[in-house]
Amino acid sequence: MVHRLAGLLALALVAAACITGERPVLVDETVPTEDSTSAVTIGDQAGVGEESAETVPTDSLPLSEPDPSLPARALITPTGVVVPVLETTDEHYAITTPCGGTSTLVWGTPIRTATVAIDPGHGGDESGAVGPNGLKESDLNLDVARRMARILEREGISVVLTRTADYRVPLAVRAEIGNRLESEIMISIHHNAPNGADSTEPGTEVFVQSGSAESARLGGLIQEEVVNALSLFEDIEWTTANGAGAIAVLNSDGEDAYGMIRRPEMPAVLAELGYLSNPSEAALFLTEDYRNVAAQAMADAVVRWLETDDPGSGFEDDRTFNPSGGTGGSIGCVDPALE
Ligand SMILES: [Zn+2]
Numbered sequence: 001m002v003h004r005l006a007g008l009l010a011l012a013l014v015a016a017a018c019i020t021g022e023r024p025v026l027v028d029e030t031v032p033t034e035d036s037t038s039a040v041t042i043g044d045q046a047g048v049g050e051e052s053a054e055t056v057p058t059d060s061l062p063l064s065e066p067d068p069s070l071p072a073r074a075l076i077t078p079t080g081v082v083v084p085v086l087e088t089t090d091e092h093y094a095i096t097t098p099c100g101g102t103s104t105l106v107w108g109t110p111i112r113t114a115t116v117a118i119d120p121g122h123g124g125d126e127s128g129a130v131g132p133n134g135l136k137e138s139d140l141n142l143d144v145a146r147r148m149a150r151i152l153e154r155e156g157i158s159v160v161l162t163r164t165a166d167y168r169v170p171l172a173v174r175a176e177i178g179n180r181l182e183s184e185i186m187i188s189i190h191h192n193a194p195n196g197a198d199s200t201e202p203g204t205e206v207f208v209q210s211g212s213a214e215s216a217r218l219g220g221l222i223q224e225e226v227v228n229a230l231s232l233f234e235d236i237e238w239t240t241a242n243g244a245g246a247i248a249v250l251n252s253d254g255e256d257a258y259g260m261i262r263r264p265e266m267p268a269v270l271a272e273l274g275y276l277s278n279p280s281e282a283a284l285f286l287t288e289d290y291r292n293v294a295a296q297a298m299a300d301a302v303v304r305w306l307e308t309d310d311p312g313s314g315f316e317d318d319r320t321f322n323p324s325g326g327t328g329g330s331i332g333c334v335d336p337a338l339e
Pocket of ligand 1: 121137
């Protein structure tokens with residue numbers, strides 16, 4: 001396959017440490033670190049004006065590295081938070097904070113490119129759905145996103161996560177991360193509520209951009225891969241909504257209804273993998289098996305989108321829906337520590 005290693009260094013999953021002395025950034029603390037050998041250590045101080053030293057384990061040396069002349073378009077802060085970079089000066093990075101404010105940082109690991117932006121839905125005080133077993137959608141989305149990112153990284157596809165821990169990020173900032181990085185695609189990961197009707201197969205829904213054939217193709221591929229993969233789990237009492245599938249959802253003004261579909265400037269989709277509100281599915285979602293299978297299915301769809309012209313399947317007619325709002329904004333948002 002074509003290796004898409006440019007930007008691999010940017011991946012927010014690896015342990016990144018600045019050799020110039022600040023403490024290591026450990027972004028991914030809760031999942032197995034089978035990729036720890038690919039950890040790349042880059043020191044980068046904004047504007048020092050000289051090449052920063054870097055240490056790359058020889059067993060994982062990327063075949064190609066991001067062009068160091070590319071500007072830093074996002075930054076992994078010393079606390080492991082990914083933020084958009086507005087400007088790099090001799091003294092600092094000007095950044096958008098997770099809550100959408102502006103600030104400056106002297107230290108961080110620059111991200112120059114990322115083919116795929118993965119957006120783990122919700123976070124912080126906005127947990128999203130909560131399963132009857134107490135599982136929070138924000139935690140589940142993040143774990144599946146991390147696993148998906150790790151799989152893509154192994155395929156040589158560079159990835160950025162719009163959220164790396166349990167903090168709130170308004171939709172505008174999530175989209176800005178992908179937009180500044182000029183990612184080829186953006187994928188929001190969610191789990192659904194409330195329950196639909198009983199179903200013999202997963203009630204996966206993938207929302208696509210109404211005006212984009214490539215968003216539709218990505219949505220169809222994710223729908224196909226996820227439904228096929230999850231259908232292999234036995235004894236699950238699935239639920240579904242009427243007309244579930246790869247669909248465009250428009251508000252009554254005829255615009256794409258969801259912010260994470262409307263805001264990204266590239267083909268984007270939002271996947272509701274299953275129903276966290278359903279006890280049978282919520283129990284499944286607690287398992288490592290589910291999280292690995294879901295992540296692999298999503299990654300397989302991305303690879304097919306990048307490397308084939310496969311059309312995908314599971315398309316349904318457009319739906320009209322007016323989101324009531326209330327979450328995804330910046331009011332009341334508290335930034336996590338950035339350094
Ligand atoms: Zn959600």
